């Protein structure tokens with residue numbers, strides 16, 4: 303059956319001499335892989351449309367949950383070419399893409415994450431030097447994907463606390479933390495907890511306007527990156543994560 307949707311190219315892997323396996327984040331079907339016949343040939347009908355980060359209208363044959371549906375059409379909506387051409391921009395975008403590919407399950411549509419990625423790429427294209435776009439993506443993505451760290455008080459008793467325990471993905475107060483973890487908690491300032499809660503709630507369109515102080519930004523980034531590393535090293539199941 304022919305399916306149509308919109309997608310953002312996250313990754314391509316060469317297959318054989320001229321073919322590609324393309325990973326898309328699609329609007330209607332979530333993370334999908336599709337087989338593209340001969341896009342690497344000069345006269346390919348796909349042209350340059352399958353470059354990473356390109357936002358496209360796509361059509362493919364086969365069920366979206368089949369092993370590899372075949373891509374039949376790809377029309378560029380936005381190329382995001384400038385993000386690929388500047389190394390600093392591309393590295394930032396790559397971090398976002400890697401997180402998305404590694405944390406999302408395949409074939410589960412999440413329209414809010416699709417919209418978030420598209421909005422953040424648009425913001426980055428206007429001003430990719432700004433560090434806050436990446437942190438905003440990470441915070442909102444973790445929330446929408448079901449992996450958000452809990453910073454609104456102790457995860458066990460609800461009392462206030464400022465030490466984040468990566469093995470719990472949450473803040474624990476002094477009492478509850480006793481014996482909870484062989485690793486010391488990471489002390490977070492009130493400012494970075496507030497910044498985190500704001501980033502979760504703020505609309506994507508504000509990404510280009512946030513200017514957190516360097517210290518708050520570094521503190522929150524450090525915590526989020528530790529949380530991501532810890533989460534990715536375990537089997538990813540959002541429901542299990544929630545029940546912790």
Ligand SMILES: [Zn+2]
Pocket residue numbers: 456457458459460461474475476477478479
């Ligand atoms: Zn507690």
